[in-house]
Amino acid sequence: MGPLRLSAFGLTLGLVTGLDFSSTLMMAVASQHIQGGVNATPSDYLYAVSAYAAAAVLMNMLLDQIARRITYKRFTMASLVVFVLGAILCAEAGSPTGLIVGKTVEGLGAGGLFAASRILVQLLTAPAERAPLLLRFGLGSFGLLAVTPWLTGIFLDEIGWRAVFLFQAVIALPVLALVALTYPRRGPRDPHPPVSTLDWPAALSAAAGALVLLHTLQEMRYTRFFSTPHMPLMAAAGLALLLFCAWRLHRHQDPWIDPSRLLGRRYLYGLGFYTLYYLLSAIWAYLLPTLTQSGLGLTFRTTSMLLSVSGTVSAIGAVVLTLCMAMVFRKRRVIAAGLVVYACAAMLLSQRLMPGAPDYALVPVVLLEGLTPVLLMIQVASMTYLDLPVEDFAHAYQFKNVCKQIASATGTGLASMWMQEGAATHRTHLVEHVTRFEPALQQGGGLSALDLAQLSQEVDRQATLLAGMDLLHGFALVCVLIAAFVLVQKSFR
Template sequence: MPSKPLLSQHPELSAVRVYMIGLALGCSTGVDFWASAMMGVAGTHIRGGVHASPEDFLWTLTSYAAAAVVANLMLRRLAHDISYRGFTMAGLVIAAAGAALCALSRNPLELALARAVQGFGAGGLFAASRIIIQLAAAREERRPLFIGFNIGSMGLPAAAPWITAQLVENAEWQMVFVLQAGIALATLLFVVLTYPPRLTVTLAPWDVDYHAMDWVTVILFGAGALTLLHGLGDLRFYELANSPSVAFTPIAGIALFAAGMVYLRRHPDPWLNPKLLLGRRFLIGLSFYAIYYLLNGLWTYVISTMLQNGMGFTFQTTGTVLTTTSLLGFAAAAAFTFWGTSLPGSRRYIALGYLIFAMAAWLLSQRMMPGASLEVILPVLVLQNLTLPFVLMLVAGLTWAEFSVDDFAHGYQFKNIVRQIASAAGTGLASLWLQYDEAIARTQLVAHVTPFEFQQGIDPAELARLSRLIDQQATLIGTANLLMLLAGACCVIAIVAVSQRALK
């Protein structure tokens, strides 16, 4: 007796093929995650390669994110003409071309433009993959696809920090982008070989009527994203007290976004339908999504800074630590895929996740001391990564429970736009806090250095050593204070999560 097919819409697909499709979906998502993770780890070396100031290099980060916002905005409309399968293939080609252009860049402007191309290609792949899962399988049929999807989207990018560290230490910075281009092309081949055929006739990308598209929405959201993200990034370079005008840039970005939403609300056939985004469950779920991505951007920035500038770990050791903890987080996510999808009282488990997050932040704040060993730091970082199923995956399962397949695309487009902005906001807030707190700590530490400590004269080598020690201590003090604040914030979020009856 033949076994029941895993996907009722595609009974011709074997079980192995279904799992491979899920893996291909995850790998396409991973192309975006690979690019972001590698850029975060190797950013300093790439900046030196193109001779960019920190302010100039910021454009390479914000141009990618802003282009990704535009890609997510255009996703559903383009997929209507070329299918989500076609959108994924086109996105992978564009992402590979953008990565290749990054490798050929010789100055900050060229790199920023190339990163925009890469972001436009890769930025919509996450949403496209999730929508394909929603379209291809009924709710009870999605687990086989999610198994492969989680391996590709979380397991493979977890290796990015370690691989990036090896590339930077043993090759030129351009190899980071050469590898990204290779990953995109390999994923494209994987998609071609595994994705099921289109169920309906579609257009080729070059046959789409681009002139008829809603370019007003593209301009408002694209300009709003670039302005907002760059304004948030600028917070790490300027002090609000001395340069209050820096606050106007993110405000202008928010105003452009608001204008875009008003325009879409009045549009007869909007690319992103605001009316579908006002459900209570979705808005609460979206808020928890935004909190997670904001805290994730904050945590990633703080941990990388703490390991290298505070603890004095080498670049390779930092990459190894980040990869190890990410892999353990992936293991927790995989376990949740098999056994955790039917947890009772889900909002209580979301609260539990944030309490664990708070504990990890508090424990780490108590271990901020020069010379602390990896054995002291690693268990706490692992503890934080184990919160992933609670603070993200449970939220994902609850947020979309009431969405129809057609409305899911609108909601997921907007969710990924929020993801880009919240991650940038988290990084900006972390850098702003450390900038202020390190400056205060450095001033206090320097005040304790007196001329009596240099009775035999000021030795330049000793003075340099003392300066490095003060900078290291200031980083550790600023990090500890931020982690204590983060622990308190996570406790508050846990209390709020328990009270949200819409998430049950």
Template structure:
């Protein structure tokens, strides 16, 4: 154990190391908060810009598509101005994007503003994590990681409840104003705590910038935007009824594959796919993608179930989600302190997915119209408690064989996969819920006997009956989808216990 907190920064005391880790986490949290608030307040924001569901999808996908581009160009930018400079620049762009969102009057302006915000904030996670790898030896990283967890996951935890309160009391524009204020505070924290690059930064010139492979950036950016938009379309359209909706994600995936083929032919470009080898890393990315898919599906399904199925208010749902995510933050901190050296890692990874499977199964089997919060909360807490085993365990093990030179490439790719997989999970959740609701609604309507209604019902009775049928359809579809999630997590747990690369 070194005598100083960080051997690379021997002048920093333990409080300064904690502040540095917190700043690294808060920079990551800027990205997490932006996506969480946008997803939580989507319905209210759409009403604020008078957008149709189809048009508003561009708002939801513009941020994610720009974030993919940000992750691709991160290392090239950092080579010029350092990761500290790239983080500060990204935060400034995110501030501008948030303010542009706050003053947007229509869906086109909001989509462009969210693209600006995503371009600034989308690469902050990879930049922060790469800095931890550069600044700390393996035995020292826990000193940065636990305050990192507080900043990243802690900011994300308060987002649902804060969004609900601001939406109800101040309007949708205030969530972007708050994001801008928070990002300004994070910029000041980063500027005061991040170490400067030891060697002088390379000053880019126009010739150097022009020589970079911008065609790959354009192709990958367009492909990611089309792919994510195509997956977002699944929230509205059913693939069985509108098969052409599948052309969007297929076209986007084709462009993404072409971009990576080009990167492979130009290994010194933005990202070198040849540095992504190693079965441990590839298995880790697979588990990262799996977690992102389940996370996107869960984060879409649960708020819809709480509000549309169980009848909880927007504020109550936000408060519950904040409480459960805060519990997950506490569990993650305990894991960083005491669980980083747990033996038998495959068993703990499998345990995490068994916990998600159990929470999904418990939720599915106890769904009813008058379900109380007292019965819901333990299930959500069980799911939150799985985060250290399903996410942090993989994060610790995936990069053990990755050299310091390969790490930026590996983490850039991992975050690109995370963005695409989360969009896939949300799309699958929307499709599953839509299909399940349609089937359930058909069966429920068939069971309505007009002779038992005592003649032709009034419009009020019909409206009440329709609302009850919609609520029951949501409950039935959610229960079926949660059962499928539970079975899927059970299969992943079996695979985790069987595989041998993440030891």
């Protein structure tokens, strides 16, 4: 490829990846508006989120087998078409069932885009050739992720919740055209063609197991895990289905994901750090909008702008780091520094959680948080796959993205559960201090219904802020402990 074609190809790879990232982010940022638009209960909405994640898990497992049959270019183009169809179905949904169907289709389209793009970079380039491609890849993916929250805020305020999905469909169309124009037209034939069957019992068990397990994890937002036998049994059923899938794959001649190729110590440590990062980022992604809107009373558009500032920092940092990658040594220390930065962002946010705090007080928080993907995720990525041969990279990246989906669902569920428990505890303590000796309660005639509603709302707001502070302190402590572990261990260098 010439320089212009190379730049267009790398940017297109990043934009394809950014579609997957942005669709997940927009679903999280606009959750309340979408839920109200289709009259969905919290459980119905969770099924839509879980259906997307389960479909994404399935496509990550099938990716290599399908792409080896039809090429990665055709797989990407077909996935984008399915993604557009799913986004249109979501935009036209008038009921929770329609939203669930649309998100399932969208997950089938978007679920494999990130892995397919990253695997293609690895397959097409020698190690010395990857830096220019990865530079443009990072610019496209992080750049799209930076503008997505800002555009989401505008569309929701000006048009409505359906515009969120219509935007996803519209922006995917030029990306589809870029894939057709910039991706390589042909490549060498696969010396190891896939076997004749995809083993559909394993595929169905993987899809069902991922759906059941991820929905159970998501349901922790509203239900304690051990409060009833239902949730532990559902989680056990999901794990059993996934274990059945693993058993089938173990016996398969050419499995979608072959764990026997992925037992290297460096890869397993990298996978562990990946999982921890996605767990922490899911907790943060749940906390920040919850605390800014429910706790501080900031508008949806203001929260979206803060998220865009964080994404912009990540995009700039990814470009700078890629240009300077050869000068970054002692990557363990960089990863540890990233975890400390995450801890500082959490502690700074906890100090800003005061009633009446202005929106600009949160800018330093999102600036710090925006550095964490650069210091953590990109550094882990640069070390995890060093010992893997090229032919095993597809298996490794597929499995990594499956772990990503599960870790993200777990982090969201845990954050919601801890917030609910903390808010309930603090609400009880706050109510104990609302006695007849309060000045407001000693006015003649007592409080009106409006006054009581305002008092209850203020108690809820204070309980949310206090619970958020507790969770942020714990978040910072965990980050510091992981940073210490990163520095002392010797297996991931």
